[in-house]
Amino acid sequence: MTFCNHEEEHELASQRARTNMPAEEDIARVAAAFKAISEPCRLKILFALRQGELCVLHIVEAVGGTQSAVSHQLRLLKANGIVKARREGQNVLYSLDDEHVLAVLELACAHLHCHI
Amino acid sequence: MTFCNHEEEHELASQRARTNMPAEEDIARVAAAFKAISEPCRLKILFALRQGELCVLHIVEAVGGTQSAVSHQLRLLKANGIVKARREGQNVLYSLDDEHVLAVLELACAHLHCHI
């Protein structure tokens, strides 16, 4: 505690930071969710799904890459609650899990000043 | 185009997905920003900074780890526009870059049903 000789309000903030730190488990879940949407290929999938639900090969068309790679990415996105899937005959249709996902994307784009 | 035999609306969605896909450069920037906040250690830093600006060693106290590791993480967060820093004497005080950052965190937590 000999470090940081600035005002008392910062000391208090430091204490609050410790007491208000979320549980390790919640931190890990949030981190995993962000990691899921932190690769260009997976982000492209999400941007593609803004248009509505798409089958796997349509997603492959939209984002490029191989069917296998896209399928692996979809599994990761689904495992982290970013997208959901439903089977319709031979096809599996993917879509964004809920409105939070699109909201986060739009916030991020606003933050980075890119108009999408 | 022989795949995916479902309704016409999905075909149209697929076409729109291609035409409305953001530029590679924007995709990369968004991905990098999410990657920056996708590691537990860096997320803890952000949660700590909810309380206001903190010097490096207070952050180290709040999140654990070594000073060196935290400093590396802070550099990454700053390089991606997630946090900002200002020097005050011997200390460098870090804070969340703007209100978008907190908003994204809160949205993510709401999505995952964790109350923080």
Added chain:
DNA sequence: TCAATATATGAATAACTGTTCATATATTAG
């Protein structure tokens, strides 16, 4: 100027992640 404190960084290693390839499973048409 010298010592002490705070912060930053280069290099190396260890751990993690994405892609590819081959193949497996699932569904439907014939």
Added chain:
DNA sequence: CTAATATATGAACAGTTATTCATATATTGA
């Protein structure tokens, strides 16, 4: 049932990333 189409997955390799260690830079007080 068989063939064809759509989707999923295990294993291995390649590329990336986080941490550590040692050290460098910056600021202040004596």
